[in-house]
Amino acid sequence: MTAISKKTKRYPSDLTDEEWERIAPLMPAPGRTGRPREVEFREVVNAVRYLVRSGCGWRMLPVHFGPWRTIYGWFRELARRFLFQTIHDVELMLDRERSGREASPTAAVVDSQSVKAPHAETRGYDAGKKIVGRKRHIAVDTDGRLLMVHLTPADISDSAGAQMILDAIRKRWPWVKHLFADGAYDRLKLMDKAAYLDFVLEIIRRSQEQAGLQVLPRRWVVERTFGWMMRWRRLVRDYERRTDVSIAMIHVAMGGILIRRNAHP
Template sequence: MLFQTIHDVALMIDRERAGRDASSSAGIVDSQSVKSPAARERGDDAGKKINGRKRHIAVDTDGCLLMVNLTTADISDSAGARTILEVMRKRWPWMKHLFADNAYDRKTLMDKAASLDFTVEVVQRTDTEPGFKVVPRRWVVERAFGWMTCWRRLVRDDEARIDISGGMIQLAMASLLLRRVCH
């Protein structure tokens, strides 16, 4: 909880320094499966063939972390996002709009979002042309995952307890924000 508070204060300072409102009104949601051999609780993500945990995150439109929810890897993206929605409504009350990929296009998630006064926009990928294409809005959350893995300790989840792992993610992202604020 301490690392999350430090992170949130640094986030608000960084946003105000950039001339934006302290609280974001839009965000992007995604998840990442990571191996966690030392975890007490872990599951199998059959799609990615990973036994471990799943990091469900929400970032603002700059890619700064707003919320993280760690689960076993067998939890679906939309189920992990429902928890994020509930906590985000309390922690970031001005948040109104979320962008997500196809994995979040589920009726239960959309109903939960509507009941909490969120608008979830599913950003479709276009496969009309061959090769790699940057998907608007979704690249921001992928960049945030990249920033996380700059911390060697977050490449794999070697923490036995899930709360320690969440604290390390908060600490890593707060460190990036504090570096931006100080320079």
């Protein structure tokens, strides 16, 4: 990490030259007509990564990134084009190939996380975690790489949230056949939908004989993914009003991890 930090311009969250070369071809091309574009996309991405990593507000961005309204406007435009999701998915497949796996996964682990969302348009109360906010329903591959994320009010059950992401998993990752989950997902409606979409849903249960912390096979990787998210301080709580903006923030964070891993193996 020390060697990588020496390659960044100002902050540890800045893109190195190697990282920028990987994502530069995915940036929008300039328009054929109109005023020449003055914004530098590398600085826009650096600013967004700084915001998600540090947890600061838009108005508190350092001035050398440029006007915060310009950064925010381009962030919303790039999120609308699903650019951060595209970068994340491309780097995910490249990282899988680099580790000797097939680009598209065949198995996934599903779980959820409730976080406080003080400014969300719609919120719910998770009675189990005693949290008012949103719930993040995610699916990861067996190494912990994020495959799918869906946001709901926190009062939506785990099994109901999982039903919402099964269709999306089938469309984006068609080779996924096997799903691992904990006992909260052992529900008849979810099992029926999984069977209808040709998924095999395996419930990993805790041992009743063993007390204390248990590291369950295939289950611990999703908890590690949540831990990776919590290192990006903007994700410790859900500060966004809109769910699409919040999902873009998650892809910025998880994509940043994969970009750095691939550019500096």
